Amino acid sequence: MSTHQQRHPQTLTAFARDTLQGLSGIPKKLSSKYFYDEQGDKLFQQIMRMPEYYLTDCELEIFENRKEAILQAIGRRHFQLLELGAGDGMKTKVLLRHFLERGVNFQYQPIDISRNVLLELEESLRSELPDLQVKSLQGDYFKVLHELRGNKAQPKVVLFLGANIGNYTLEEALAFLRSIATELNPGDLLLIGFDLKKDPETILSAYNDPAGITAAFNLNLLHRMNRELGANFDLQGFKHWETYNPLTGEAKSYIVSLKGQYVFIRALNRSFYFDAWEAIDVELSRKYSIPELEHLAEQAGFAVRQHFFDKNNYFVDSLWMVK
Template sequence: MQTTLKKTVIKSTASTHFKNEVDLGLSATVKYLPSKYFYDKKGDAIFVEIMNMPEYYLTNAEYDIFKNKTQDLISVLKINHKTDFDLIELGAGDGTKTKELLKVLDNQGFKFTFLPVDISKNALSQLESTIHVELPNIKINTKQGDYFNVLEDIKTYEKPKVLLFLGSNIGNLSDAKAAEFLKKLSTALHENDKVVLGVDLIKPKHIVLPAYHDAQGITSRFNLNLLERINRELDADFNLDMFVHDPEYDEKEGIAQSFLKSLTTQQVKIGALNKTFILKKGERIHTETSRKYNETVLNALLKDSNLKIIDKLMDSNNYFADFILEKIKK
């Protein structure tokens, strides 16, 4: 009875956050919706499709690193067989890349607990199931939540930590938010703890933009599913046929952005908010930012933290980098 009540409270809290953030975003002068809400059960499945798209180079590039440079990664992290450590992954998803590291750590007898964190309960459940089947020796302890909130818990972990933040997920944050996140992350770590930060590197438009605007329309379905989720969970009446996915990429700045553009002037009612929102023809709702990086950009974000770049590993095409950061004294 108590467990059921707890689950109900958690679900209710999550729904309240969703409702409040949708209200805030659609009430803004420049409308937006937080990208973290892409990931419901349907969104998770569509994102798996995105990762398998020929245009979406990011997954294959980082997988290349984890598959072919695993031993280099272990060496750079300076972990040893005598030390029991926590391997924490923020935004773990389906864990495809991480499993390549887990296999080698397991085969070589390292002592650790795998702690995947994700906002999607569905993704965590699936990951835990596959780990039990594919890597039964791995100790796993999942945690649902967003990155900022989970850092408070991580701070209390006593064992040495290796924290994975892969997939260029940090690129979904503005530079100011990313700098704030990295500073907060550094306070959650102990001296000599390591971070593997996966970032997409700044590249030409003809490589980057198709990853967010594929020929099959999968990225379009992914973005439109956010409106469908609002319809379902917040009793809204978005007409998905009246919106079009409208991404762009600024090659000089290295910033890709996704929008949903209204094809006509329209009213959208959201029952859970008891509000009606007006969108003009051509007005856009910002849904995602995907920042691209180089060392200059990354060092600027790290300057107020206690994290220092100690190495980096790159894929065979030099599209993507996993930077190794270490918590230092200042």
């Protein structure tokens, strides 16, 4: 319990508000979306270059080897190409370049909540793909999709890549995908990435690398809270811990308190107590089997058109059509 007068939630930033809600719960929880400050972005770039982190290479391999098959499966020469959470666009550029070379008439519309991300992406696309038509859209995914829904003249192809769907629980994933289907028109397409169930050792190594980069990435969240929220987390008093359940396909990341300790967060004017060995739930990365993802598609209002795999069957980009 706090010995301080708590700040009113309406006066807090979203980060502070989410922290208050997460650390007040049982079990304690923090959102992985706050991993990505400047230092977090740098650490995640390092993670993507680790030999153990197979996800990026697998999806890149799929796009490089199956780009023509993906275009044929889309089956259209004229469409809007929307991407939810475009990031740096490294993998997407493989498809964009191929579509341009094949004379496809399309406009690329990356959607992201971060204006900075979109500006950096636009700059790199102008330099690397000067012939590409780009129209960036800043805002909430569903709000932007809703605004575009009235345009039925051009069919839409939506990209949701990088196994981002795995950061949602099954119930959240279903709600998310149903919302996408609702904001699209029948016949519109979704190309979505899934990390597949595989050797548990392979999965654990991707999130618990021996170099400790993933641990630094997760613990950087406490650094960020110290800097932005005026917290006094002692990082030596916490450790990163990863688990994988091969039955559910859930890889889960935790930050574990090594001792009984209080942490004061100035932005909340409140102290929180952490028991020795108490865990903070910070990230879910769910892995799917093909029957599971096909069932998810069906429940969400999509028909599966085609799967595209890497050579090891570690990853799949699956093309779905709105029913």
